[in-house]
Amino acid sequence: MLCCSCSLPCRRFTQNRCAGAASCASLWPSPLYEGPNTPMNMRMPQLLLNTLTVAMAAGTAGAGAIALGIAAGFTNTSFLWPVASICAVLGALLHNTKRSVTDMIDNRSQTLRDKTERLQRDVADIHGLVRLQPFCQQIPLPMGGGWALTGDSAALLVHEALLRRPRTIVELGSGVSTLLLGQVLQKLGSGKIVSFDHDLQWAERTRRQVSFLGLDEFVTVIDAPLGQCSLEGQMYEWYVIPPAALAALGGAVDLLVVDGPPQSPQQSRPARYPALPMLASCLSSQAWIFVDDAKRQTEREMVKLWTRQLPGWQTHDVDTVDGVCLMTRQ
Incomplete structure (x- = not known):
């Protein structure tokens, strides 16, 4: 049987099935960014980099719009610079919104998977206890x-x-x-x-x-x-x-x-x-x-x-x- 907190098999009677869970986890280095379950302080550098990248891309798109305006004969370009800035801000906001929604879905999906696995084990234990009833009356199961x-x-x-x-x-x-x-x-x-x-x-x-x-x-x-x-x-x-x-x-x-x-x-x-x-x-x-x-x-x-x-x-x-x-x- 696998421990709930590590990859090692565990045979303990108690609910805390692996007393060495913390030491097991410490064997593995934590990468800078793994996914939605990674602590926020470890995810911030990557999230900031992604946001800046999207903002730069949106700003570049705005600059392209300015160039097109000049090519089309607009001599007064003062109104085009705010367009570029707004594009950059909107791009960053859209990126963060998408990331937040994705993280929320991933977190809820993982929570659902964990709860489903626990439910399966609980049902299996109950089913086993019913079938083993003649043998279980005196055992401190x-x-x-x-x-x-x-x-x-x-x-x-x-x-x-x-x-x-x-x-x-x-x-x-x-x-x-x-x-x-x-x-x-x-x-x-x-x-x-x-x-x-x-x-x-x-x-x-x-x-x-x-x-x-x-x-x-x-x-x-x-x-x-x-x-x-x-x-x-x-x-x-x-x-x-x-x-x-x-x-x-x-x-x-x-x-x-x-x-x-x-x-x-x-x-x-x-x-x-x-x-x-x-x-x-x-x-x-x-x-x-x-x-x-x-x-x-x-x-x-x-x-x-x-x-x-x-x-x-x-x-x-x-x-x-x-x-x-x-x-x-x-």
């Missing part, structure tokens, strides 16, 4: 769009898990989905979920909630800080998974949930790409993969790379708010 998964994506994940009945689940990034999948396994009566998380504090919080719900028998949350990973000559920031935890998975993983790690602005390739190459040997013959944020460009590129470099997988896109891609073996 986030409200106001702070899901790791949007409500409709979470409902899809639970539906597919109940239908496919995975025995071993590996999750990249813990959160609400961990608690929901833990309850699915509890309902099915068997199975285990191993969730790797690079945020140690967040992982501990998830563990406390797992214990609160009595899911320790089914859920294990493992600390896996990010470290350098080399694949195909490319460097990635990916989970440093303890060898013992990786060996314990064997080849029995029936479901791989890809919802982490976050995408760094410095990375040219999808940050989550190592998931399948690194864990392919752990997947069972009936395994399926749940890719969140599948509408995002990096995730679309990642899935294309997977299917091209690791043949034998087919994809199915589901139109949730952030998009989900379900991958199954052919």
Whole structure:
């Protein structure tokens, strides 16, 4: 899921979904002039230049009118100079009026787009809560769009898990989905979920909630800080998974949930790409993969790379708010 204030995926339960939003924004220099949403003090030099340019063009047109008057035989040109001045002023006024109207339309259009997106997420969360009602009564679910998964994506994940009945689940990034999948396994009566998380504090919080719900028998949350990973000559920031935890998975993983790690602005390739190459040997013959944020460009590129470099997988896109891609073996 994307943070409301930056381009990074965010998995926080709270409504303030990215505590580092300000630092994220500071990574990017602000140009002199971007558009109607740029602060006025940054836009003034460009606006002044545009206005002066239009005024000069209008003044030139007025001077042309004077020249035409002289050519037509007008000897008294005193009345033509005010015409040139009026043309310059009118040109500048028309330019500023056009710019103001354009800015107003752009601002209102952006506001409408933002409100529409928030409404879509709210509706998705409400829809998901209704469908997940049997699993949500004891979970301290986030409200106001702070899901790791949007409500409709979470409902899809639970539906597919109940239908496919995975025995071993590996999750990249813990959160609400961990608690929901833990309850699915509890309902099915068997199975285990191993969730790797690079945020140690967040992982501990998830563990406390797992214990609160009595899911320790089914859920294990493992600390896996990010470290350098080399694949195909490319460097990635990916989970440093303890060898013992990786060996314990064997080849029995029936479901791989890809919802982490976050995408760094410095990375040219999808940050989550190592998931399948690194864990392919752990997947069972009936395994399926749940890719969140599948509408995002990096995730679309990642899935294309997977299917091209690791043949034998087919994809199915589901139109949730952030998009989900379900991958199954052919």
